[in-house]
Amino acid sequence: MxxxxxxxxxxxxxxxxxxxxxxxxxxxxxxxxxxxxxxxGQSPEVMVIACSDSRVDPSQIFDVDPGTIFVVRNVAALVPPFETTPGHHGVSAALEFAVQVLKVKEVVVMGHGLCGGCKAALTQDLKDAEIGHGGFVADWISMLDEARVPVAHEHGTTGRTAERAMEQAAVKVSLDNLMTFPCVQSKVGKGELTLRGAFFAISDGVLHLLDETSGEFAPVE
CATH class of the missing domain: 1.20.5 (Single alpha-helices involved in coiled-coils or other helix-helix interfaces)
Known part of the structure; x- marks a missing residue:
């Protein structure tokens, strides 16, 4: 290089x-x-977990002032499951701070269209890649391996229909993983915290919200 x-x-x-x-x-x-x-000091009421993709800046999409949202961004907007093993748990640390210290009222997981991480999870192009050559990404997106199976079975592993299904499935994986955190589970149970799934379509700029009842994403009017 x-x-x-x-x-x-x-x-x-x-x-x-x-x-x-x-x-x-x-x-x-x-x-x-x-x-x-x-x-x-800061007192945001919302935490947004979004992708690192340069095209999906939560502050721009929601048009908010500084101090309004507490944002964590990573590849594919993923939340790992609760773990107590030693290590550097960046997303978990930010989640703990937002929920326990800032006491946010909502956590929004926002996936997006044309997500490279979700596409790689679907195609498995980085599977067995070496560290420094895609290995870090491959290990991270392996969190989507289970969710990939029904998507690939129904839609295949290429094309926008399959990719979009994978992108939206990833949001649901992160929402499920959020509920493995005791502090989140407790606050949700007490009605002190709400979890929401969202999806931003880059192609048309439309935001979709996950309907908990139907399990489908619907565009915001």
Whole structure:
């Protein structure tokens, strides 16, 4: 792999700096009172678990002000099941903080269309890949192996119908895994916390919500 030229690196950084200057001139200065308030702490009511994909920024999709949502993003918006084994449990740590410390009232798992992680889980293209060459991703998306079986049986492993089914199945996997956390299970049982599934279709910009009764995703009116 060849390194990028200094000119290319400068171009990328300059693009970010230009955005920062716009933010300082409009987003920050125009909302100085809000930023002063946030300087004292945060109290978001919603946690959003979304994909790292650059096309699905939750703050942009929901058009919210800073401090409104607590966001965790990772490949395919996955939540691992509750574990107590030693390790670096990033999603679990963020979930624990949001639920136990910030005391959010809702956790929204938002999948999306054209998700590369879900596509890889469906096709198994990265299966047995070595670490550093897709192995980390393969291990992560293996959480979808069970959910993949009925999707592949009904829709095959290629094409948008199969991919969309896998993307939406992944949301349900994360919702199920959320309920393996004792703190989540307890608060849901007491009515102090609500879990929701969502799906953002990149192709048309439409947000869908999961209907718990039907198990289907329906577009928001």
């Amino acid at each position: 060849t390194n990028q030229s200094p000119e290319s690196n400068d171009r990328v950084l300059n693009h970010l700096i230009e955005g920062y200057r716009r933010f300082r001139g409009t987003g920050w200065s125009a909302n100085r009172a809000r930023w002063d308030e946030l300087g004292q």
